[in-house]
């Protein structure tokens with residue numbers, strides 16, 4: 001396990017359209033660790049994930065995000081991706097006309113390209129992986145029929161999530177964020193997706209599994225569990241915390257007012 005955490009988030013405050021959503025979130029993730037971030041709907045989990053990836057709508061008003069020791073606050077989404085951050089979407093977008101294979105090859109080439117040093121942040125147009133080599137790589141990861149389909153077009157919920165995991169497997173990020181990858185999946189799909197994540201997990205990657213429900217944590221074993229309430233992590237613990245939440249619900253964690261609201 002590495003000494004300095006690859007991802008360090010310090011007292012992060014984030015506003016969306018002028019409204020403060022994250023109110024002092026701190027978290028550290030090292031390679032080799034699986035963290036689960038749990039919390040009720042509206043607590044700011046997706047806001048946090050989007051902020052990590054650099055979505056322009058999410059304004060960091062104070063605090064810091066360090067990735068491999070450097071601030072990423074000024075980096076664009078694609079720069080963050082090339083640096084080794086990855087996010088699997090809660091709602092993957094369909095792109096009719098773009099095959100999975102072409103999409104994945106473009107994504108991989110962009111990831112392999114070094115970050116431009118001329119300050120433009122543009123991806124250099126140098127050649128990436130050779131088509132033949134890529135086809136071979138793809139064959140190891142998925143069947144050809146799946147690879148030739150258009151990205152997420154007509155995919156079932158499970159297939160969409162599988163496509164996200166395949167991207168993750170190809171891009172080999174150092175920190176992967178999975179925003180409610182479990183939502184809307186039946187047990188079989190959940191198992192397939194979890195097996196994919198477990199196959200990727202290991203000493204070279206840190207994974208942040210964001211979820212509302214404890215269910216996925218039956219398949220993906222977290223080292224640490226954090227509970228998010230109203231834009232902050234209010235409680236952290238080991239895997240047993242997820243089970244406790246399953247039994248007692250989130251109100252048990254929250255401030256008195258939330259218990260009273262029930």
Ligand code: ADP
Pocket residue numbers: 016017021039040041042043044045046047048057
């Ligand atoms: P969670 O993922 O935990 O359910 P979100 O981060 O999606 O929570 O939402 C937290 C709060 O931020 C909600 O009140 C939501 O309405 C608001 N919010 C998040 N993203 C946006 C956005 N793009 N535009 C407007 N409000 C947003």
Ligand code: MG
Pocket residue numbers: 045046047090179180
């Ligand atoms: Mg969400």
